[in-house]
Amino acid sequence: xxxxxxxxxxxxxxxxxxxxxxxxxxxxxxxxxxxxxxxxxxxxxxxxxxxxxxxxxxxxxxxxxxxxxxxxxxxxxxxxxxxxxxxxxxxxxxxxxxxxxxxxxxxxxxxxxxxxxxxxxxxxxxxxxxxxxxxxxxxxxxxxxxxxxxxxxxxxxxxxxxxxxxxxxxxxxxxxxxxxxxxxxxxxxxxxxxxxxxxxxxxxxxxxxxxxxxxxxxxxxxxxxxxxxxxxxxxxxxxxxxxxxxxxxxxxxxxxxxxxxxxxxxxxxxxxxxxxxxxxxxxxxxxxxxxxxxxxxxxxxxxxxxxxxxxxxxxxxxxxxxxxxxxxxxxxxxxxxxxxxxxxxxxxxxxxxxxxxxxxxxxxxxxxxxxxxxxxxxxxxxxxxxxxxxxxxxxxxxxxxxxxxxxxxxxxxxxxxxxxxxxxxxxxxxxxxxxxxxxxxxxxxxxxxxxxxxxxxxxxxxxxxxxxxxxxxxxxxxxxxxxxxxxxxxxxxxxxxxxxxxxxxxxxxxxxxxxxxxxxxxxxxxxxxxxxxxxxxxxxxxxxxxxxxxxxx
Amino acid sequence: xxxxxxxxxxxxxxxxxxxxxxxxxxxxxxxxxxxxxxxxxxxxxxxxxxxxxxxxxxxxxxxxxxxxxxxxxxxxxxxxxxxxxxxxxxxxxxxxxxxxxxxxxxxxxxxxxxxxxxxxxxxxxxxxxxxxxxxxxxxxxxxxxxxxxxxxxxxxxxxxxxxxxxxxxxxxxxxxxxxxxxxxxxxxxxxxxxxxxxxxxxxxxxxxxxxxxxxxxxxxxxxxxxxxxxxxxxxxxxxxxxxxxxxxxxxxxxxxxxxxxx
Numbered sequence: 001x002x003x004x005x006x007x008x009x010x011x012x013x014x015x016x017x018x019x020x021x022x023x024x025x026x027x028x029x030x031x032x033x034x035x036x037x038x039x040x041x042x043x044x045x046x047x048x049x050x051x052x053x054x055x056x057x058x059x060x061x062x063x064x065x066x067x068x069x070x071x072x073x074x075x076x077x078x079x080x081x082x083x084x085x086x087x088x089x090x091x092x093x094x095x096x097x098x099x100x101x102x103x104x105x106x107x108x109x110x111x112x113x114x115x116x117x118x119x120x121x122x123x124x125x126x127x128x129x130x131x132x133x134x135x136x137x138x139x140x141x142x143x144x145x146x147x148x149x150x151x152x153x154x155x156x157x158x159x160x161x162x163x164x165x166x167x168x169x170x171x172x173x174x175x176x177x178x179x180x181x182x183x184x185x186x187x188x189x190x191x192x193x194x195x196x197x198x199x200x201x202x203x204x205x206x207x208x209x210x211x212x213x214x215x216x217x218x219x220x221x222x223x224x225x226x227x228x229x230x231x232x233x234x235x236x237x238x239x240x241x242x243x244x245x246x247x248x249x250x251x252x253x254x255x256x257x258x259x260x261x262x263x264x265x266x267x268x269x270x271x272x273x274x275x276x277x278x279x280x281x282x283x284x285x286x287x288x289x290x291x292x293x294x295x296x297x298x299x300x301x302x303x304x305x306x307x308x309x310x311x312x313x314x315x316x317x318x319x320x321x322x323x324x325x326x327x328x329x330x331x332x333x334x335x336x337x338x339x340x341x342x343x344x345x346x347x348x349x350x351x352x353x354x355x356x357x358x359x360x361x362x363x364x365x366x367x368x369x370x371x372x373x374x375x376x377x378x379x380x381x382x383x384x385x386x387x388x389x390x391x392x393x394x395x396x397x398x399x400x401x402x403x404x405x406x407x408x409x410x411x412x413x414x415x416x417x418x419x420x421x422x423x424x425x426x427x428x429x430x431x432x433x434x435x436x437x438x439x440x441x442x443x444x445x446x447x448x449x450x451x452x453x454x455x456x457x458x459x460x461x462x463x464x465x466x467x468x469x470x471x472x473x474x475x476x477x478x479x480x481x482x483x484x485x486x487x488x489x490x491x492x493x494x495x496x497x498x499x500x501x502x503x504x505x506x507x508x509x510x511x512x513x514x515x516x517x518x519x520x521x522x523x524x525x526x527x528x529x530x531x532x533x534x535x536x537x538x539x540x541x542x543x544x545x546x547x548x549x550x551x552x553x
Numbered sequence: 554x555x556x557x558x559x560x561x562x563x564x565x566x567x568x569x570x571x572x573x574x575x576x577x578x579x580x581x582x583x584x585x586x587x588x589x590x591x592x593x594x595x596x597x598x599x600x601x602x603x604x605x606x607x608x609x610x611x612x613x614x615x616x617x618x619x620x621x622x623x624x625x626x627x628x629x630x631x632x633x634x635x636x637x638x639x640x641x642x643x644x645x646x647x648x649x650x651x652x653x654x655x656x657x658x659x660x661x662x663x664x665x666x667x668x669x670x671x672x673x674x675x676x677x678x679x680x681x682x683x684x685x686x687x688x689x690x691x692x693x694x695x696x697x698x699x700x701x702x703x704x705x706x707x708x709x710x711x712x713x714x715x716x717x718x719x720x721x722x723x724x725x726x727x728x729x730x731x732x733x734x735x736x737x738x739x740x741x742x743x744x745x746x747x748x749x750x751x752x753x754x755x756x757x758x759x760x761x762x763x764x765x766x767x768x769x770x771x772x773x774x775x776x777x778x779x780x781x782x783x784x785x786x787x788x789x790x791x792x793x794x795x796x797x798x799x800x801x802x803x804x805x806x807x808x809x810x811x812x813x814x815x
Contacts (some may be wrong), residue, residue: 304663315657319643319650326645326686393641396607398658399630545608552639 018125039482052131056138063142067150072243076224076236078139079161082132083232086165089128090173112276119272123170133162143239153242153250160257161235167264174271188332195335231260309408312400316408323387324412334420337373341424344369345431366428366435367443367502373424374450375491377417381458382487384409385551386469392551402540403533410455417451438511442502445518450494453525456532461486463536463543466550497521556619558583558710558741559604564613566599573599575765576613581743581758583618583709586736588756589745592798596765597745598638598714604743605635605712617710631659634708636716640699644688648679648698651687652705659706666705673701676731678724692719700728710741717751729755753790763798 059078066074123129136158144151179185227233238253306314324330345365360368385392395405425434434440465483498518505514540547559581566574574596581587591597602608604615606626615622620629643651649670656666674680677697679690687695696719703711711732717725732755736742746752752759753773760770769776776793788796 311657311660311662315654318657319646319654322650323643323645387645389644390639390641391643393607393635393637393639394643394655394658397605397630397633397635397637397641398655399627399660400658401627541609548607552641 018121048127052134055131056134059135060138060142063139064146067143067146067243070243072236072240073224075139075143075239076233079232079236080227082135083165086128086132087169087172089131090126090169091176112273115276116269116272119170119268120166123166123173126169129166129169132165136162143243147243150239150242154239157235157238157242157254157257160254160261161231164231164257164261164264167261167268171264171268171271174268174275178271192332195332195339229256231257234260310404312398312404313408313411316405317411320409320412324416327387334416337376337420338423338427340372340376341369341427342431344372345428361435362428362432363435363439365432367439367446367498369424369428370421370443370447371450371495371498373421374417374447375495377420378413378451378454378458378491379487381410381413381454382461382483383465383467383469384413384458384462385466385547388551389468390552392548396544396548402537405540406459406533406536410459413455414451417447421447436511438505438515439502441512442505442514442518445515445522446498446501448522449518449525450498452522452529453494454490456529456536457486457490459532459536460539463539463547466543466547468551468553555583556616557581558585558618559587559743560616561600561604562614562616564600564603564615565611566596566603566608567611572765574603574610574762577762577765577767579760579767579770581741583741584736584739585758586732586742586756587744588752588759589743589762590749590752590759590794591745591762595762595798597762600762601712601714601743601745602637605633605637606630607635607637631706632708633710633712634703634706635712636696636699636703636714637712638714640695642687642695642699642702645686647684647686648674648690648701649683651698652702655702656705661706669705670701673705676727677701693721693724696720697724697728704731704735708740710743711735713742713744715746716744717746717748749789749791749794759790761794761797769793769797 062074062078066072124133140151140154140158143154179189224233228237234253234256238250238257241247241249241253304314306317309317380386388395395402428434435443461483465486467483501514501517501521504517505511557580559579561577561579563576563578564574565572565576577596577600579600589597589600599608603610604617604622606622606629617629618632620632622629643654646654652670652673653663653666656669657663661669671680677700679694679698679701682690687698690698696716700713700716703713713732716728720728729751732742744752744756756773758770758772759776761768769779771779773790776790776797777788
């Protein structure tokens with residue numbers, strides 16, 4: 001019989017879990033194999049602290065100002081802002097944090113009530129929760145400093161609002177976790193998320209279109225009235241009612257928040273109960289046998305479309321293509337560039353631009369749009385081994401030189417770029433027309449220069465600062481900090497060079513000057529790229545242990 | 554006399570202050586089924602990684618089939634097949650696609666690669682799930698696929714790191730037959746395994762590494778002769794192994810410390 005007479009209490013268990021989370025974070029920082037990564041992390045911490053503290057100060061001042069001047073309506077907006085951040089941010093960054101599933105604690109002898117409390121407490125450790133709590137405390141301080149008599153009501157509202165937010169956030173996360181447990185759903189949802197993010201940018205043009213002639217403050221009042229039954233409005237209304245001396249209204253608002261807490265808690269209790277009973281979320285460990293008979297698969301065609309390439313390069317290119325079409329998220333994300341072209345062309349160019357008053361000519365818009373596409377599409381090239389996982393060993397055990405691997409990967413990116421740019425160009429030509437021939441030629445040559453110029457650097461970064469990404473998963477999708485900084489720097493540098501050359505054509509009034517300059521630069525970068533491949537192969541040999549170890553984790 | 558299929562000279566690998574492999578000199582004759590044994594953390598996987606080009610030695614030399622690995626790694630890799638620790642599969646490809654990929658990486662033409670892939674998948678009994686990606690395979694199926702990939706180009710030396718781990722008895726029997734037939738045809742097999750019974754049954758020669766140093770090397774008979782015995786009963790490989798690397802299990806005093814458990 002086990003020696004454990006009674007388990008530790010709830011608070012002891014919560015403390016243990018908090019300690020566990022802290023150790024996970026600490027060990028994550030210890031295992032970083034690059035000083036540059038720590039440098040990036042320190043910078044991120046500084047930015048995050050400045051963000052939180054800055055907003056704390058701003059919200060304290062906002063709350064103080066709104067209460068002392070009697071303009072309580074601002075409080076509603078502040079509560080809505082915090083609420084949206086608290087709920088949306090954890091979902092947005094779900095893939096970037098250290099993966100820790102508190103459900104793994106189920107192996108220990110926990111009572112369900114303890115499991116539920118730990119689940120809630122776990123929600124308090126999120127970045128969004130820490131931010132939200134700090135900001136709400138700042139508001140409470142601001143309101144209380146403006147009117148000390150509001151200290152108790154505001155404290156009650158803040159505590160209930162925090163409770164409601166944690167419960168809702170845990171509920172949403174729990175549902176997301178369930179939905180994302182299956183690969184296909186995960187990939188589709190991730191793709192859907194990207195599409196929604198892009199679509200959100202159409203909201204402003206739509207609002208502008210449908211609310212012409214209506215003043216902004218009236219629009220805001222209308223919006224607030226529609227949102228009044230929701231928790232942030234209730235929290236704001238409660239403080240307003242307290243400030244204006246309406247106890248019944250205060251109680252009804254607080255009661256409204258309490259009902260939300262009760263309903264959400266009931267849902268969360270139900271979700272956690274399912275987890276506690278041992279809900280299986282993982283991928284099918286033994287999927288049903290495929291009904292397809294081996295003989296029913298059409299035999300491969302005899303002709304080899306990649307016959308002009310060496311067998312290893314063709315093999316890697318084929319493998320990269322298969323990986324692309326099976327990664328639903330990446331595949332759907334390829335829809336983004338054409339969508340962005342449509343969006344920006346409606347905002348800045350065309351007959352009726354929604355953002356600018358004067359339309360931008362296609363001679364300016366076209367190169368700018370292409371530059372933006374390159375900025376977006378080239379970023380994955382800076383971590384081109386991200387999805388290799390343990391398969392990276394194949395490149396080292398096979399009798400090939402690593403230059404073939406890099407060449408194949410860069411070829412794949414080139415094919416994607418050509419495909420995306422061709423679609424975008426077609427859309428642009430329909431929406432706003434193509435630019436003049438010199439600008440068109442200069443842009444195409446600039447693309448060759450910018451892409452090949454980046455490939456060699458991106459390959460070096462991929463070899464030197466590899467970071468494994470989980471295929472089709474939201475977890476662990478954070479790239480290496482230093483690779484992001486380098487990618488950003490290189491793209492700014494190349495963008496700057498291209499802009500100066502394009503402007504030089506205007507200053508000298510020689511329309512073909514940029515095309516000539518870019519032709520020379522493209523030739524030089526192509527030559528440089530092929531010359532660099534052997535050197536990069538040597539880097540790959542030197543870095544093989546780090547590469548294999550990092551990607552095989 | 555022809556040069557050994559596998560020859561290492563003072564092969565050493567250090568990780569900071571830790572010497573994982575300490576100047577080992579291995580010699581494996583062509584066509585041998587060679588077992589490489591050692592306790593956990595002894596340096597087996599580090600050695601096999603250095604022999605297959607996955608890890609650079611800190612010092613020493615590796616010669617495979619008379620070729621210096623460092624001087625011409627591509628030529629050496631053409632001659633060897635590897636089932637590495639952790640298998641190293643591309644999990645988002647199907648079994649057929651992966652074998653085709655590996656075949657092409659070793660320079661086989663498309664038709665040969667396709668034909669051999671089909672034959673190997675059939676032999677390994679993996680051909681009934683042509684559309685399943687490797688991520689959906691069981692551990693044993695992945696192991697069989699890794700082995701298929703290691704032999705698709707007809708290697709002259711095969712390095713196998715725990716090849717039978719997780720493989721069912723039926724498939725293991727077929728694999729053992731395949732490997733035995735390969736050695737008959739002159740293929741050298743270098744195998745590491747923790748299951749000493751398998752090594753004893755399959756291997757003609759064995760080396761034992763302990764704390765990074767090679768502590769024994771030779772045929773099973775030679776090893777048996779080298780270990781003193783109180784009676785005339787032939788010693789099993791497990792007994793030889795335990796007598797060479799030290800303590801055979803926990804001592805009574807150690808067990809007494811766990812009296813609350815036992």
